[in-house]
Amino acid sequence: MQNRTIDWLLAGATTFVVGAIIALILGQNAPHSLGVGLATTATSLGSAAILNSRMTARMAVLEQHIADTDRARALKQELPELKSQSASLIARNDELQRRLEQQQQEIAAALEKSGITKGQLAQLQAQANEIKATITALLGQKQDLDRRLAALNRNYPDLSALEGLQQRIHECQLEKTSLEAQITALGNRLGAMEDRRQSLQQLEANLAIRQAELDQLNSRIQFGSGLAGEVMENEAKLQYLKAQCQQLLTERQNLEGLINQLRLEQQQLDRSLEEKTAQYTSLVQKQPEVEAIERQIFHLRLEKKELELEKERLEHSVSTQAPYYKDPLQTLKMPLWSESEISHDFSTTNTDEEEFLKGFSAYVQKSGFYFPSRTIAAFHTSLKVQGISALVILSGISGTGKSELPQLYAKYMGAQFLMLAVQPRWDSPQDLLGFYNYMENQFKATSLTRSIYQYNHSPKWQDKIALILLDEMNLARVEYYFSEFLSKLESRRHHDAYLDIDLGNLTLPEGERHLKIPPQFFFVGTMNEDETTQTLSDKVLDRANVITMSRPLKLYLGNHGHPPELGSGCLSYHQFKSWCKLPNPSQPVVREVERLLTQTNQIMEDMGHPFAHRVYQSVVHYTVNYPGVGDNLTAAALAALSDSFAQKILPKLRGIIIEDERTMDNLDRLGSIVSGLADAALTAAFAKARQGYQFQWRGISYDV
Structure with missing residues (x-):
């Protein structure tokens, strides 16, 4: 117990000196530094006093508790050891006293160096005396404790063991406190390091900003160096320009004289220009009259041609004494085309299909039109497979050349061309094919039936191709006026198809009543996409190839000159059929x-829109007849398959709701097949069609 008290005294004195010195080093004034040291010492001594009082109370309890035990003898045996410990404590007390005096001297020296006043020193000396008195009192208590300890040692031989246990407990508590303090210090250090890390990150960000600014300044410096060179170069140019300016001033004086002369000439030209302008204005005002006259001339020429045909008919009627007005087929037998238009000079220069398409593309461009090469290939292939897909439909917005493409194609190949302007009032096959008027006892033939009759009764037309164009065919419901005739066209792939002429109860020869639909007739339709048109049913879509002519990616002005002249030859139907191929099931493609x-x-069936043999056969025929397709699946074959998906399959999905999960999954599967065809236009059109809550298929753009 005495050892622990002395340790506290020694620690308090040392703490006093160290605290005072550290305060002085940190820049505190001397009184404040001594106050810090004394406060620290007082704290240590107070702790020692408290510990001494606690131990005194515990010793009294132990004296009472073990007064009559049998351990007295053991304590007598340990008395010499306790005496030696007491002597050691006395020596340590003397050492502490000596060290205290030495520290007081050091403090006095430090005070002299720091310039402490005598009053302050006296006050500090008084405080030191109080500490000495406290130490003396503690020493007295120590002696008393020594005596009592000697008595205890005599009576209780195991007191030292108990005290050792108590000391061990205290040391563990101190160690625990120390560890807690270390944990707290480490936490504070960790927080400080985190603050430093954030500070370093901020410094790195600032460094990057400064580096960018530095790079910018370097660029400006380099730019400034270039400007300096340019300034020197510009100065040289300035000197040169000054010399040129002087020369120009001289020339200016010469030109001023010419300008005066030209002004007189300009006045004369202005008067002449006013006269010409007045004449041009007069001509512009008369332009509508000129155009009206040109239209009248055009109509008069048409009327002249019709009158000439009527004249020939009347002359023939008079010569045979069988006037047409008594024949119920009078209008049907009137020739649509003059036999003088038949050319037997079938061209042999473009018998190769590839050369034919190249020549036609060049002819289109020279005529002032532009069609993508893929559109031309799709149109040409669709005509080749009319045996199974009986109709080619060109669909798109107005002004994309839907009507011009068939006309140019027919003109280039030397085919007969017939345009039928569909009217919104058409609601039956009679509007397309004609009807029998019972009141007049006459069959009211149309241009289509007249052309069919003419081909049936003139062998000269058998190798001549005719292209029939149904212009704006969806102004009326296609199913109302064309469905029956379309079925007859489709049957041509199996056998000859015939058109029946209805004359009521009149009897006619078999060759007059049943007209064979010529296989040389190619049927094309155009469709506008606006609010005035009708949509096509699946029946028509299955039997037709629909080619979309979408908005052009680039607008072309074209030329306004006359189309190039073509020879008198034409492509025969026999030659055209030689280009058509039949699919071989063993071909890899x-x-x-x-x-x-x-x-x-399988996917289409899951969505409720499967297809059957007709669509499959159409796709296969289209693929093998596409230009450039051979036995294997090449890029040309993939392009043909993409066309078929756009023309035959994807239009079937128009209007389906795609919000449910199953439909979206099926569309994803179908999209994988579409992507596998490697056609950017088809992939983009498919993705666009499924963007809304309904599948809105609008075809693909060939202008890619």
């Missing part, structure tokens, strides 16, 4: 098409 369409049809 046919097997691949079958595989893809089988996968596609």
Whole structure:
């Protein structure tokens, strides 16, 4: 117990000195530094006093508790050791006293160096005396404790063991306190390091900003260096320009004289220009009259041609004494085309299909039009497969050349061309094919039936191709006026198709009543996409190839000159048929098409829109007849398959709701097949069609 008290005294004195010195080093004034040291010492001594009082109370309890035990003898045996410990404590007390005096001297020296006043020193000396008195009192208590300890040692031999245990407990508590303090210090250090890390990150960000500013300044410096060179170069140019300016001033004086002369001439030209302007204005005002006269001339020429045909008919009627007005087929037998238009000079220069398409593309451009090469290939291929897809439909917005493409194609190949302008009032096949008027006892033929009759009764037309154009065919419901005739056209792939002429109860020869629809007739329709038109049913879509002529990506002005002149020759139907191919089931390309369409049809069936043999056969025929397609699945074959998906399959999905999960999953599967065709236009059109809550298919853009 005495050892622990002395340790506290020694620690308090040392703390006093160290605290005072550290305060002086940190820049505190001397009184404040001594106050810090004394406060620290007082704290240590107070702790020692408290510990001494606690130990005194515990010793009294122990004296009472073990007064009559049998351990007295053991304590007598340990008395010499306790005496030696007491002597050691006395020596340590003397050492502490000596060290205290030495520290007081050091403090006095420090005070002299720091310039402390005598009053302050006296006050500090008084405080030191109080500390000495406290130490003396503690020493007295120590002696008393020594005596009592000697008595305890005599009576209780195991007191030292108990005290050792108590000391061990205290040391553990101190160690615990120390560890807690270390944990707290480490936490504070960790927080400080985190603050430093954030500070370093901020410094790195600032460094990057400064580096960017530095790079910018370097660029400006380099730019400034270039400007300096330019300034020197510009100065040289300035000197040169000054010399040129002087020369120009001289020339100016010469030109001023010429300007005066030219002004007189300009006045004369202005008067002449006013006269010409007045004449031009007069001509512009008369332009509508000129155009009206040109239209009248055009109509008069048409009327002249019709009158000439009527004249020939009347002359023939008079010569045979069988006037047409008594024949119920009078209008049907009137020739639509003059036989003088038949050319037997079938061209042999473009018998190769590839050369034919190249020549036609060049002819289109020279005529002032532009069609993508893929559109031309799709149109040409669709005409080749009319045996199975009986109609080619050109669909798109107005002004994309839907009507011009068939006309240019027919003109280039030397085919007969017939345009039928569909009217909104058409609601039956009679509007397309004609009807029998019972009141007049006459069959009211149309241009289409007249052309069919003419081909049936003149062998000269048998190798001549005719292209029939139904212009704006969806102004009326296509199913109302064309469905029956379309079915007859489709049957041409199996056998000859015939058109029946209805004359009521009149009897006619078989050759007059049943007219064979010529296989040389190619049927094309155009469709506008606006609010005035009708949509096509699946029946028509299955039997037709729909080619979309979408908004052009680039607008072309074209030329306004006359189209190039063509020779008198034409492409024969026999030659055209030689370009048509029949699919071979063993061809790799046919097997691949079958595989893809089988996968596609499974998905279409899940969505409630499957297709059957007709669509499959149409796709296969279209693919093998596409320009450049051979036995294998090449890029040309993939382009043909993409066309078929756009023309035959995807239009079936128009209007389906795609919000439910199953439909979206099926569309994803179908999209994978579409992507596998590697056609950017088809992939983009498919993605666009499924953007809303309904599938809105509008075809693909060939202008890619």
